[in-house]
Amino acid sequence: MFGNPMTGFDYEELLDRARDRIPEGISQRSRWTMPEPDIMIEGSQTILRNFSDVVDAMDRDSNHVYQYLLNELGTSGTREQSRIMLKGRVPPKRIKEKLVSYVKTYILCNQCRAPDTRFIKEDRTTLLKCQACGATRPVRL
Numbered sequence: 001m002f003g004n005p006m007t008g009f010d011y012e013e014l015l016d017r018a019r020d021r022i023p024e025g026i027s028q029r030s031r032w033t034m035p036e037p038d039i040m041i042e043g044s045q046t047i048l049r050n051f052s053d054v055v056d057a058m059d060r061d062s063n064h065v066y067q068y069l070l071n072e073l074g075t076s077g078t079r080e081q082s083r084i085m086l087k088g089r090v091p092p093k094r095i096k097e098k099l100v101s102y103v104k105t106y107i108l109c110n111q112c113r114a115p116d117t118r119f120i121k122e123d124r125t126t127l128l129k130c131q132a133c134g135a136t137r138p139v140r141l
């Protein structure tokens, strides 16, 4: 239930927990995975080497994900083609937690938990609209 006690943190399991309320019919269609973040600490910076792969799986604007990570981690960084470099030594666990919280905040439908969602604009509000069940909820971008 609580992941591997040896690592104390299981990325896949956190994602699974976020998905575990997906009704069966929908979960069959929307089984999805995100690549495990490939994180390396080098000197005084932390490199997320497969950032673009992770973002591709999320199907979100890469710059939004990048800015979210910087804000949440309270650091600055630079982007290269497929990877990002964060200033400071950021524990990989924290980066993974922030990616999971991004998924919960900006991707998963809070009604049926499906990840098939997209942003729509309504007046000045941005809504997250679920393609699976049609539910919407406001999101702050």
Ligand SMILES: [Zn+2]
Residues within 6 Å of the ligand: 109, 110, 111, 112, 113, 114, 130, 131, 132, 133, 134, 135
């Ligand atoms: Zn839904």
